[in-house]
Amino acid sequence: MTTDIYRRVEADPAYQQLTQRRGRFALALSFITLLSYYAFMAVVAFAPKSLHTTMFEGGTLTIGVPMGVTLILGSWLLTGWYVRKANTEFDQLTQSLVERHQ
Numbered sequence: 036m037t038t039d040i041y042r043r044v045e046a047d048p049a050y051q052q053l054t055q056r057r058g059r060f061a062l063a064l065s066f067i068t069l070l071s072y073y074a075f076m077a078v079v080a081f082a083p084k085s086l087h088t089t090m091f092e093g094g095t096l097t098i099g100v101p102m103g104v105t106l107i108l109g110s111w112l113l114t115g116w117y118v119r120k121a122n123t124e125f126d127q128l129t130q131s132l133v134e135r136h137q
Contacts, residue, residue, distance in 0.1 A: 044136050053128045060120065064113045075106055 044050050078085060079099075086099030 040136055044132060047132060047136070049128065049135075050132055053125065053132070057121075057125055061117065064117055068110050068113055071106055071109060075102065 086097060086102070088098045090096045090098060090101070
């Protein structure tokens with residue numbers, strides 16, 4: 036009986052739409068994150084002197100530190116965005132599928 040339910044859910048257009056939307060969203064956020072990290076690593080590898088520039092004249096804090104912190108914070112924000120969307124929009128669609136196929 037459970038395999039029958041699984042087949043009905045998989046055949047449901049709403050399920051297919053849910054998996055496609057969730058997959059595209061996760062892929063887009065993953066691409067943004069990876070692109071950001073690889074761009075930062077490319078700067079480290081090919082233009083390291085640009086990261087040695089100090090923030091203030093006579094200071095010791097270089098521009099690389101806030102760039103790294105921004106990169107990490109941006110990743111956290113993108114993760115939070117995914118969690119929020121998963122807990123609202125995607126969970127509502129999942130709940131409607133469960134109710135329809137019980």
